[in-house]
Amino acid sequence: MIFPISRRVVVLLLPLVLAAAPPAPDPARAGMDAAQLARIGPVLREFVERGQMSGAVTLVMRRGVLAHFEATGWQDADAKKPMQRDTIFQIMSMTKPVTGAAIMMLAEEGRLRLHDRVEDHLPEFRGQMMIAGEENGVRTLRKPSRPITIRDLMTHTSGLGPAAPGIGDIMVRMDRTLAEACLIYSQQPLLFEPGTRWNYSNTGIAVLGRIVEVLSGMSFEKFLETRIFQPLGMTDTHVFLPVEKRPRLAPVFTVKDGKLVKAGADILGGDPLKYREGAKYSGPEHSLYSTAWDLAQFYQMMLNGGVHGGKRLLSAASVRMMTQLHTGDLQAGHNPGTGFGLTWEVTKDVAGTLTGQSIGTYGHGGAFGTYGWVDPQQQIVGVFLMQLAGRPQPMRDAFVTITNTAVRETAQ
Missing domain, CATH: 3.40.710.10 (DD-peptidase/beta-lactamase superfamily)
Incomplete structure:
Protein backbone atom coordinates (compact mmCIF):
# COMPACT_ATOMS: atom_id res chain seq x y z
CA MET A 1 0.00 0.00 0.00
CA ILE A 2 1.36 3.43 -0.92
CA PHE A 3 0.94 6.17 1.64
CA PRO A 4 0.92 9.84 0.53
CA ILE A 5 3.73 12.04 1.79
CA SER A 6 2.44 15.06 3.61
CA ARG A 7 3.65 18.58 2.83
CA ARG A 8 5.10 18.76 6.36
CA VAL A 9 7.23 15.66 5.76
CA VAL A 10 8.56 17.12 2.50
CA VAL A 11 9.55 20.30 4.33
CA LEU A 12 11.30 18.28 7.03
CA LEU A 13 13.18 16.25 4.44
CA LEU A 14 14.39 19.30 2.50
CA PRO A 15 17.33 20.15 4.82
CA LEU A 16 18.49 16.54 4.51
CA VAL A 17 18.51 16.82 0.72
CA LEU A 18 20.44 20.09 0.84
CA ALA A 19 22.95 18.62 3.29
CA ALA A 20 23.91 15.65 1.11
CA ALA A 21 27.12 13.93 2.15
CA MET A 94 36.51 34.52 7.36
CA THR A 95 33.05 35.90 8.20
CA LYS A 96 33.89 39.19 6.49
CA PRO A 97 33.47 38.13 2.82
CA VAL A 98 30.11 36.58 3.72
CA THR A 99 29.07 39.99 5.06
CA GLY A 100 30.40 41.47 1.83
CA ALA A 101 28.25 39.10 -0.22
CA ALA A 102 25.18 40.22 1.75
CA ILE A 103 25.94 43.83 0.85
CA MET A 104 26.34 42.94 -2.84
CA MET A 105 22.97 41.17 -2.82
CA LEU A 106 21.31 44.34 -1.54
CA ALA A 107 23.15 46.40 -4.17
CA GLU A 108 21.85 44.11 -6.92
CA GLU A 109 18.33 44.65 -5.57
CA GLY A 110 18.77 48.42 -5.85
CA ARG A 111 18.57 48.98 -2.11
CA LEU A 112 22.01 50.61 -1.92
CA ARG A 113 24.91 51.79 -4.06
CA LEU A 114 28.49 50.96 -3.12
CA HIS A 115 29.42 54.64 -3.25
CA ASP A 116 26.52 55.61 -0.99
CA ARG A 117 27.53 57.54 2.09
CA VAL A 118 27.12 55.43 5.21
CA GLU A 119 25.11 58.25 6.76
CA ASP A 120 22.52 57.86 3.98
CA HIS A 121 21.49 54.57 5.60
CA LEU A 122 22.65 55.06 9.20
CA PRO A 123 21.86 58.68 10.15
CA GLU A 124 23.88 58.38 13.36
CA PHE A 125 27.02 58.73 11.23
CA ARG A 126 26.14 62.26 10.15
CA GLY A 127 28.69 64.82 11.27
CA GLN A 128 31.40 62.25 12.05
CA MET A 129 34.71 63.93 12.74
CA MET A 130 38.34 63.01 12.08
CA ILE A 131 41.47 63.19 14.23
CA ALA A 132 43.55 66.13 12.97
CA GLY A 133 46.32 65.78 15.53
CA GLU A 134 47.22 64.82 19.07
CA GLU A 135 49.77 66.53 21.30
CA ASN A 136 50.39 66.38 25.04
CA GLY A 137 47.30 64.22 25.47
CA VAL A 138 45.08 66.75 23.70
CA ARG A 139 43.31 65.51 20.59
CA THR A 140 42.26 67.96 17.87
CA LEU A 141 39.34 67.05 15.62
CA ARG A 142 38.20 68.38 12.26
CA LYS A 143 35.64 67.50 9.65
CA PRO A 144 36.90 65.02 7.02
CA SER A 145 36.91 66.11 3.38
CA ARG A 146 34.03 63.74 2.68
CA PRO A 147 31.85 61.24 4.59
CA ILE A 148 32.76 57.56 4.57
CA THR A 149 31.11 55.32 1.95
CA ILE A 150 30.07 51.68 1.79
CA ARG A 151 33.00 51.00 -0.55
CA ASP A 152 35.36 52.53 2.03
CA LEU A 153 34.05 50.06 4.60
CA MET A 154 34.43 47.09 2.23
CA THR A 155 38.04 47.98 1.35
CA HIS A 156 39.13 48.90 4.91
CA THR A 157 39.93 52.45 3.81
CA SER A 158 37.25 54.28 5.82
CA GLY A 159 39.44 55.39 8.71
CA LEU A 160 37.17 53.76 11.28
CA GLY A 161 39.45 52.61 14.08
CA PRO A 162 39.11 49.99 16.82
CA ALA A 163 36.18 50.07 19.20
CA ALA A 164 36.58 52.80 21.81
CA PRO A 165 37.35 52.14 25.49
CA GLY A 166 34.22 51.00 27.24
CA ILE A 167 33.18 48.86 24.29
CA GLY A 168 36.64 47.75 23.23
CA ASP A 169 36.05 44.19 24.41
CA ILE A 170 32.82 43.70 22.46
CA MET A 171 34.42 41.09 20.20
CA VAL A 172 35.24 39.08 23.33
CA ARG A 173 32.19 39.67 25.52
CA MET A 174 29.65 40.09 22.69
CA ASP A 175 27.34 41.74 25.22
CA ARG A 176 25.76 44.49 23.12
CA THR A 177 23.52 44.39 20.09
CA LEU A 178 24.88 45.27 16.67
CA ALA A 179 22.71 48.41 16.65
CA GLU A 180 24.13 49.53 20.01
CA ALA A 181 27.69 48.89 18.90
CA CYS A 182 27.33 50.78 15.62
CA LEU A 183 25.78 53.76 17.37
CA ILE A 184 28.95 53.98 19.47
CA TYR A 185 31.19 53.50 16.41
CA SER A 186 29.41 56.40 14.71
CA GLN A 187 30.56 58.74 17.46
CA GLN A 188 34.22 57.78 17.18
CA PRO A 189 36.47 60.09 15.13
CA LEU A 190 38.07 58.70 11.99
CA LEU A 191 41.80 57.99 12.11
CA PHE A 192 42.47 59.48 8.64
CA GLU A 193 40.83 60.91 5.54
CA PRO A 194 38.55 58.29 3.94
CA GLY A 195 40.12 56.50 0.99
CA THR A 196 43.67 57.69 1.62
CA ARG A 197 45.05 54.78 3.66
CA TRP A 198 44.37 51.12 4.36
CA ASN A 199 43.74 50.11 7.94
CA TYR A 200 42.07 46.77 8.72
CA SER A 201 38.80 47.69 10.38
CA ASN A 202 36.60 45.29 12.32
CA THR A 203 34.28 48.14 13.21
CA GLY A 204 33.86 48.99 9.53
CA ILE A 205 32.67 45.48 8.68
CA ALA A 206 30.33 45.58 11.68
CA VAL A 207 28.75 48.72 10.21
CA LEU A 208 28.18 46.85 6.93
CA GLY A 209 26.25 44.23 8.87
CA ARG A 210 24.12 46.92 10.47
CA ILE A 211 23.33 48.33 7.02
CA VAL A 212 22.17 44.85 6.02
CA GLU A 213 19.81 44.83 8.99
CA VAL A 214 18.37 48.28 8.31
CA LEU A 215 17.81 47.80 4.57
CA SER A 216 16.53 44.21 4.73
CA GLY A 217 14.35 44.58 7.81
CA MET A 218 15.89 41.36 9.15
CA SER A 219 18.47 40.63 11.80
CA PHE A 220 21.95 40.14 10.37
CA GLU A 221 22.01 36.47 11.35
Whole structure:
Protein backbone atom coordinates (compact mmCIF):
# COMPACT_ATOMS: atom_id res chain seq x y z
CA MET A 1 0.00 0.00 0.00
CA ILE A 2 1.36 3.43 -0.92
CA PHE A 3 0.94 6.17 1.64
CA PRO A 4 0.92 9.84 0.53
CA ILE A 5 3.73 12.04 1.79
CA SER A 6 2.44 15.06 3.61
CA ARG A 7 3.65 18.58 2.83
CA ARG A 8 5.10 18.76 6.36
CA VAL A 9 7.23 15.66 5.76
CA VAL A 10 8.56 17.12 2.50
CA VAL A 11 9.55 20.30 4.33
CA LEU A 12 11.30 18.28 7.03
CA LEU A 13 13.18 16.25 4.44
CA LEU A 14 14.39 19.30 2.50
CA PRO A 15 17.33 20.15 4.82
CA LEU A 16 18.49 16.54 4.51
CA VAL A 17 18.51 16.82 0.72
CA LEU A 18 20.44 20.09 0.84
CA ALA A 19 22.95 18.62 3.29
CA ALA A 20 23.91 15.65 1.11
CA ALA A 21 27.12 13.93 2.15
CA PRO A 22 30.28 15.04 0.34
CA PRO A 23 31.33 12.78 -2.53
CA ALA A 24 34.51 10.71 -2.41
CA PRO A 25 37.55 12.76 -3.44
CA ASP A 26 38.63 12.16 -7.04
CA PRO A 27 42.00 13.86 -7.66
CA ALA A 28 42.35 12.47 -11.18
CA ARG A 29 39.04 13.95 -12.34
CA ALA A 30 40.05 17.24 -10.74
CA GLY A 31 43.32 17.22 -12.71
CA MET A 32 45.45 16.88 -9.57
CA ASP A 33 48.20 14.52 -8.44
CA ALA A 34 46.87 12.12 -5.80
CA ALA A 35 50.35 11.30 -4.52
CA GLN A 36 51.16 14.96 -3.98
CA LEU A 37 47.86 15.61 -2.17
CA ALA A 38 48.57 12.55 -0.01
CA ARG A 39 51.50 14.47 1.51
CA ILE A 40 49.10 16.85 3.30
CA GLY A 41 48.11 14.49 6.10
CA PRO A 42 51.63 13.32 7.07
CA VAL A 43 53.02 16.87 6.98
CA LEU A 44 50.27 18.19 9.24
CA ARG A 45 50.60 15.19 11.58
CA GLU A 46 54.22 16.19 12.14
CA PHE A 47 53.03 19.58 13.40
CA VAL A 48 50.57 17.80 15.69
CA GLU A 49 53.23 15.46 17.04
CA ARG A 50 55.55 18.39 17.72
CA GLY A 51 52.83 20.05 19.77
CA GLN A 52 52.45 23.02 17.41
CA MET A 53 48.77 22.43 16.70
CA SER A 54 45.93 20.23 17.87
CA GLY A 55 44.62 19.22 14.48
CA ALA A 56 43.13 20.47 11.23
CA VAL A 57 40.58 19.81 8.53
CA THR A 58 41.73 20.41 4.95
CA LEU A 59 39.73 20.48 1.74
CA VAL A 60 40.59 21.05 -1.93
CA MET A 61 38.24 21.33 -4.88
CA ARG A 62 39.28 21.92 -8.46
CA ARG A 63 37.02 22.51 -11.46
CA GLY A 64 34.13 21.82 -9.08
CA VAL A 65 35.43 18.35 -8.20
CA LEU A 66 36.40 17.36 -4.66
CA ALA A 67 40.07 16.38 -4.80
CA HIS A 68 41.01 16.17 -1.10
CA PHE A 69 39.07 16.20 2.18
CA GLU A 70 40.83 15.05 5.33
CA ALA A 71 40.81 15.42 9.11
CA THR A 72 44.17 15.29 10.87
CA GLY A 73 45.05 15.13 14.57
CA TRP A 74 42.72 16.01 17.40
CA GLN A 75 39.53 18.02 17.68
CA ASP A 76 40.43 18.22 21.39
CA ALA A 77 44.04 17.32 22.15
CA ASP A 78 43.46 17.20 25.91
CA ALA A 79 40.58 14.73 25.64
CA LYS A 80 42.24 12.84 22.76
CA LYS A 81 39.07 13.34 20.74
CA PRO A 82 39.94 12.77 17.07
CA MET A 83 39.36 15.50 14.52
CA GLN A 84 36.44 14.78 12.19
CA ARG A 85 35.72 16.14 8.73
CA ASP A 86 32.50 17.69 10.08
CA THR A 87 34.14 19.32 13.12
CA ILE A 88 32.86 22.86 13.64
CA PHE A 89 35.28 25.78 13.88
CA GLN A 90 35.10 29.43 14.84
CA ILE A 91 36.17 30.91 11.51
CA MET A 92 36.41 34.47 12.88
CA SER A 93 37.39 36.98 10.11
CA MET A 94 36.51 34.52 7.36
CA THR A 95 33.05 35.90 8.20
CA LYS A 96 33.89 39.19 6.49
CA PRO A 97 33.47 38.13 2.82
CA VAL A 98 30.11 36.58 3.72
CA THR A 99 29.07 39.99 5.06
CA GLY A 100 30.40 41.47 1.83
CA ALA A 101 28.25 39.10 -0.22
CA ALA A 102 25.18 40.22 1.75
CA ILE A 103 25.94 43.83 0.85
CA MET A 104 26.34 42.94 -2.84
CA MET A 105 22.97 41.17 -2.82
CA LEU A 106 21.31 44.34 -1.54
CA ALA A 107 23.15 46.40 -4.17
CA GLU A 108 21.85 44.11 -6.92
CA GLU A 109 18.33 44.65 -5.57
CA GLY A 110 18.77 48.42 -5.85
CA ARG A 111 18.57 48.98 -2.11
CA LEU A 112 22.01 50.61 -1.92
CA ARG A 113 24.91 51.79 -4.06
CA LEU A 114 28.49 50.96 -3.12
CA HIS A 115 29.42 54.64 -3.25
CA ASP A 116 26.52 55.61 -0.99
CA ARG A 117 27.53 57.54 2.09
CA VAL A 118 27.12 55.43 5.21
CA GLU A 119 25.11 58.25 6.76
CA ASP A 120 22.52 57.86 3.98
CA HIS A 121 21.49 54.57 5.60
CA LEU A 122 22.65 55.06 9.20
CA PRO A 123 21.86 58.68 10.15
CA GLU A 124 23.88 58.38 13.36
CA PHE A 125 27.02 58.73 11.23
CA ARG A 126 26.14 62.26 10.15
CA GLY A 127 28.69 64.82 11.27
CA GLN A 128 31.40 62.25 12.05
CA MET A 129 34.71 63.93 12.74
CA MET A 130 38.34 63.01 12.08
CA ILE A 131 41.47 63.19 14.23
CA ALA A 132 43.55 66.13 12.97
CA GLY A 133 46.32 65.78 15.53
CA GLU A 134 47.22 64.82 19.07
CA GLU A 135 49.77 66.53 21.30
CA ASN A 136 50.39 66.38 25.04
CA GLY A 137 47.30 64.22 25.47
CA VAL A 138 45.08 66.75 23.70
CA ARG A 139 43.31 65.51 20.59
CA THR A 140 42.26 67.96 17.87
CA LEU A 141 39.34 67.05 15.62
CA ARG A 142 38.20 68.38 12.26
CA LYS A 143 35.64 67.50 9.65
CA PRO A 144 36.90 65.02 7.02
CA SER A 145 36.91 66.11 3.38
CA ARG A 146 34.03 63.74 2.68
CA PRO A 147 31.85 61.24 4.59
CA ILE A 148 32.76 57.56 4.57
CA THR A 149 31.11 55.32 1.95
CA ILE A 150 30.07 51.68 1.79
CA ARG A 151 33.00 51.00 -0.55
CA ASP A 152 35.36 52.53 2.03
CA LEU A 153 34.05 50.06 4.60
CA MET A 154 34.43 47.09 2.23
CA THR A 155 38.04 47.98 1.35
CA HIS A 156 39.13 48.90 4.91
CA THR A 157 39.93 52.45 3.81
CA SER A 158 37.25 54.28 5.82
CA GLY A 159 39.44 55.39 8.71
CA LEU A 160 37.17 53.76 11.28
CA GLY A 161 39.45 52.61 14.08
CA PRO A 162 39.11 49.99 16.82
CA ALA A 163 36.18 50.07 19.20
CA ALA A 164 36.58 52.80 21.81
CA PRO A 165 37.35 52.14 25.49
CA GLY A 166 34.22 51.00 27.24
CA ILE A 167 33.18 48.86 24.29
CA GLY A 168 36.64 47.75 23.23
CA ASP A 169 36.05 44.19 24.41
CA ILE A 170 32.82 43.70 22.46
CA MET A 171 34.42 41.09 20.20
CA VAL A 172 35.24 39.08 23.33
CA ARG A 173 32.19 39.67 25.52
CA MET A 174 29.65 40.09 22.69
CA ASP A 175 27.34 41.74 25.22
CA ARG A 176 25.76 44.49 23.12
CA THR A 177 23.52 44.39 20.09
CA LEU A 178 24.88 45.27 16.67
CA ALA A 179 22.71 48.41 16.65
CA GLU A 180 24.13 49.53 20.01
CA ALA A 181 27.69 48.89 18.90
CA CYS A 182 27.33 50.78 15.62
CA LEU A 183 25.78 53.76 17.37
CA ILE A 184 28.95 53.98 19.47
CA TYR A 185 31.19 53.50 16.41
CA SER A 186 29.41 56.40 14.71
CA GLN A 187 30.56 58.74 17.46
CA GLN A 188 34.22 57.78 17.18
CA PRO A 189 36.47 60.09 15.13
CA LEU A 190 38.07 58.70 11.99
CA LEU A 191 41.80 57.99 12.11
CA PHE A 192 42.47 59.48 8.64
CA GLU A 193 40.83 60.91 5.54
CA PRO A 194 38.55 58.29 3.94
CA GLY A 195 40.12 56.50 0.99
CA THR A 196 43.67 57.69 1.62
CA ARG A 197 45.05 54.78 3.66
CA TRP A 198 44.37 51.12 4.36
CA ASN A 199 43.74 50.11 7.94
CA TYR A 200 42.07 46.77 8.72
CA SER A 201 38.80 47.69 10.38
CA ASN A 202 36.60 45.29 12.32
CA THR A 203 34.28 48.14 13.21
CA GLY A 204 33.86 48.99 9.53
CA ILE A 205 32.67 45.48 8.68
CA ALA A 206 30.33 45.58 11.68
CA VAL A 207 28.75 48.72 10.21
CA LEU A 208 28.18 46.85 6.93
CA GLY A 209 26.25 44.23 8.87
CA ARG A 210 24.12 46.92 10.47
CA ILE A 211 23.33 48.33 7.02
CA VAL A 212 22.17 44.85 6.02
CA GLU A 213 19.81 44.83 8.99
CA VAL A 214 18.37 48.28 8.31
CA LEU A 215 17.81 47.80 4.57
CA SER A 216 16.53 44.21 4.73
CA GLY A 217 14.35 44.58 7.81
CA MET A 218 15.89 41.36 9.15
CA SER A 219 18.47 40.63 11.80
CA PHE A 220 21.95 40.14 10.37
CA GLU A 221 22.01 36.47 11.35
CA LYS A 222 18.57 35.82 9.82
CA PHE A 223 19.58 37.45 6.53
CA LEU A 224 22.64 35.21 6.27
CA GLU A 225 20.65 32.13 7.18
CA THR A 226 17.83 32.65 4.69
CA ARG A 227 19.65 34.37 1.83
CA ILE A 228 23.04 32.60 1.82
CA PHE A 229 23.29 29.51 4.03
CA GLN A 230 20.00 27.82 3.19
CA PRO A 231 20.30 28.25 -0.61
CA LEU A 232 23.85 26.85 -0.53
CA GLY A 233 23.01 24.00 1.84
CA MET A 234 25.40 25.37 4.48
CA THR A 235 23.57 23.57 7.29
CA ASP A 236 26.42 23.79 9.81
CA THR A 237 27.13 27.52 9.50
CA HIS A 238 25.75 29.73 12.27
CA VAL A 239 26.21 33.06 14.04
CA PHE A 240 24.96 31.49 17.27
CA LEU A 241 25.84 27.79 17.60
CA PRO A 242 22.86 25.50 18.30
CA VAL A 243 23.15 23.56 21.57
CA GLU A 244 22.94 20.19 19.84
CA LYS A 245 26.06 20.97 17.76
CA ARG A 246 28.29 21.95 20.67
CA PRO A 247 29.99 18.51 20.91
CA ARG A 248 31.34 19.05 17.38
CA LEU A 249 33.08 22.34 18.21
CA ALA A 250 36.88 22.35 18.27
CA PRO A 251 38.29 24.29 21.26
CA VAL A 252 40.99 26.88 20.68
CA PHE A 253 44.51 26.02 21.79
CA THR A 254 47.57 28.15 22.35
CA VAL A 255 51.22 27.28 22.99
CA LYS A 256 52.50 28.08 26.48
CA ASP A 257 55.99 27.10 27.67
CA GLY A 258 56.30 24.89 24.62
CA LYS A 259 53.06 22.99 25.28
CA LEU A 260 49.57 23.14 23.84
CA VAL A 261 47.02 24.41 26.34
CA LYS A 262 43.41 25.48 25.92
CA ALA A 263 42.94 29.21 25.42
CA GLY A 264 41.01 31.09 28.07
CA ALA A 265 38.21 33.64 28.21
CA ASP A 266 40.30 36.58 26.93
CA ILE A 267 40.31 35.52 23.25
CA LEU A 268 37.86 36.71 20.59
CA GLY A 269 34.44 35.27 21.31
CA GLY A 270 35.44 34.46 24.89
CA ASP A 271 36.06 30.95 26.21
CA PRO A 272 35.11 28.69 23.26
CA LEU A 273 33.72 26.04 25.60
CA LYS A 274 31.31 28.55 27.13
CA TYR A 275 29.77 28.71 23.63
CA ARG A 276 29.15 32.47 23.87
CA GLU A 277 26.27 31.88 26.29
CA GLY A 278 24.02 34.94 26.42
CA ALA A 279 25.74 36.68 23.50
CA LYS A 280 23.81 39.55 21.88
CA TYR A 281 26.35 40.68 19.30
CA SER A 282 25.97 39.16 15.83
CA GLY A 283 29.54 40.15 14.87
CA PRO A 284 29.52 40.66 11.08
CA GLU A 285 33.31 40.87 11.33
CA HIS A 286 34.02 37.64 13.24
CA SER A 287 31.04 35.66 14.46
CA LEU A 288 30.58 32.64 12.21
CA TYR A 289 30.91 28.99 13.13
CA SER A 290 31.32 26.70 10.13
CA THR A 291 32.79 23.53 8.65
CA ALA A 292 35.17 22.92 5.77
CA TRP A 293 32.43 21.47 3.56
CA ASP A 294 30.07 24.39 4.18
CA LEU A 295 32.76 26.95 3.39
CA ALA A 296 33.63 25.10 0.19
CA GLN A 297 30.05 25.69 -1.00
CA PHE A 298 30.37 29.44 -0.51
CA TYR A 299 33.77 29.58 -2.22
CA GLN A 300 32.60 27.41 -5.11
CA MET A 301 29.67 29.78 -5.58
CA MET A 302 32.17 32.63 -5.93
CA LEU A 303 34.34 30.65 -8.36
CA ASN A 304 31.26 29.82 -10.43
CA GLY A 305 30.48 33.50 -10.86
CA GLY A 306 27.77 33.67 -8.20
CA VAL A 307 25.87 30.43 -8.79
CA HIS A 308 26.14 26.97 -7.19
CA GLY A 309 23.87 23.95 -7.10
CA GLY A 310 21.46 25.62 -9.47
CA LYS A 311 21.01 28.61 -7.11
CA ARG A 312 22.22 32.07 -8.12
CA LEU A 313 23.16 34.27 -5.17
CA LEU A 314 25.20 36.93 -6.98
CA SER A 315 25.65 38.10 -10.55
CA ALA A 316 28.94 37.43 -12.30
CA ALA A 317 29.41 41.22 -12.37
CA SER A 318 29.17 41.42 -8.57
CA VAL A 319 31.69 38.61 -8.14
CA ARG A 320 34.13 40.40 -10.47
CA MET A 321 33.59 43.64 -8.59
CA MET A 322 34.23 42.04 -5.21
CA THR A 323 37.37 40.22 -6.26
CA GLN A 324 39.14 42.94 -8.24
CA LEU A 325 41.91 44.93 -6.59
CA HIS A 326 40.39 48.12 -5.16
CA THR A 327 43.25 49.43 -3.03
CA GLY A 328 45.59 50.18 -5.94
CA ASP A 329 49.04 51.24 -4.77
CA LEU A 330 48.05 51.65 -1.13
CA GLN A 331 50.00 49.50 1.32
CA ALA A 332 47.25 46.99 2.03
CA GLY A 333 46.64 43.37 3.01
CA HIS A 334 48.01 41.00 5.62
CA ASN A 335 50.33 39.01 3.37
CA PRO A 336 53.15 39.97 1.00
CA GLY A 337 52.04 40.81 -2.52
CA THR A 338 48.38 41.36 -1.68
CA GLY A 339 45.85 44.17 -1.61
CA PHE A 340 42.12 44.30 -0.99
CA GLY A 341 39.01 43.98 -3.08
CA LEU A 342 35.57 44.32 -1.51
CA THR A 343 36.03 42.32 1.73
CA TRP A 344 38.45 39.89 0.00
CA GLU A 345 42.25 39.92 0.17
CA VAL A 346 43.57 39.71 -3.41
CA THR A 347 46.96 38.51 -4.68
CA LYS A 348 48.25 41.37 -6.82
CA ASP A 349 51.91 40.66 -7.66
CA VAL A 350 54.62 38.02 -7.69
CA ALA A 351 55.39 38.41 -3.99
CA GLY A 352 51.99 36.89 -3.28
CA THR A 353 52.60 33.80 -5.41
CA LEU A 354 55.33 32.14 -3.31
CA THR A 355 52.94 29.39 -2.13
CA GLY A 356 51.87 28.74 -5.72
CA GLN A 357 48.78 30.93 -5.77
CA SER A 358 48.07 32.77 -9.01
CA ILE A 359 47.83 36.53 -9.31
CA GLY A 360 44.12 37.28 -8.91
CA THR A 361 43.61 34.68 -6.18
CA TYR A 362 41.34 35.95 -3.43
CA GLY A 363 40.72 34.68 0.09
CA HIS A 364 40.58 35.49 3.77
CA GLY A 365 41.95 34.16 7.02
CA GLY A 366 40.69 34.08 10.59
CA ALA A 367 42.19 34.85 13.99
CA PHE A 368 42.58 31.20 15.01
CA GLY A 369 44.53 30.08 11.95
CA THR A 370 41.66 29.35 9.57
CA TYR A 371 42.07 30.23 5.90
CA GLY A 372 40.22 29.81 2.64
CA TRP A 373 40.95 30.90 -0.91
CA VAL A 374 39.71 30.83 -4.48
CA ASP A 375 42.15 30.72 -7.41
CA PRO A 376 40.18 31.49 -10.58
CA GLN A 377 43.15 30.84 -12.88
CA GLN A 378 43.70 27.31 -11.57
CA GLN A 379 40.00 26.86 -10.65
CA ILE A 380 40.95 25.85 -7.11
CA VAL A 381 38.99 26.22 -3.89
CA GLY A 382 40.99 25.55 -0.74
CA VAL A 383 39.95 25.43 2.93
CA PHE A 384 42.26 25.10 5.93
CA LEU A 385 40.65 24.95 9.39
CA MET A 386 42.45 24.80 12.74
CA GLN A 387 41.98 26.50 16.12
CA LEU A 388 45.24 28.02 17.32
CA ALA A 389 45.69 31.35 19.06
CA GLY A 390 49.27 31.60 17.91
CA ARG A 391 51.33 31.36 14.71
CA PRO A 392 49.50 29.30 12.07
CA GLN A 393 51.50 30.34 9.00
CA PRO A 394 53.88 27.34 8.82
CA MET A 395 51.03 24.83 8.82
CA ARG A 396 48.78 26.89 6.57
CA ASP A 397 51.49 27.64 4.01
CA ALA A 398 52.56 23.98 3.90
CA PHE A 399 49.00 23.01 3.00
CA VAL A 400 48.60 25.78 0.42
CA THR A 401 51.93 24.98 -1.25
CA ILE A 402 51.29 21.23 -1.43
CA THR A 403 47.84 21.91 -2.87
CA ASN A 404 49.00 24.30 -5.57
CA THR A 405 51.89 22.08 -6.63
CA ALA A 406 49.50 19.13 -7.05
CA VAL A 407 47.96 20.65 -10.20
CA ARG A 408 48.71 18.42 -13.16
CA GLU A 409 46.26 19.53 -15.86
CA THR A 410 45.77 23.06 -17.10
CA ALA A 411 42.46 24.55 -16.01
CA GLN A 412 39.84 24.45 -18.75
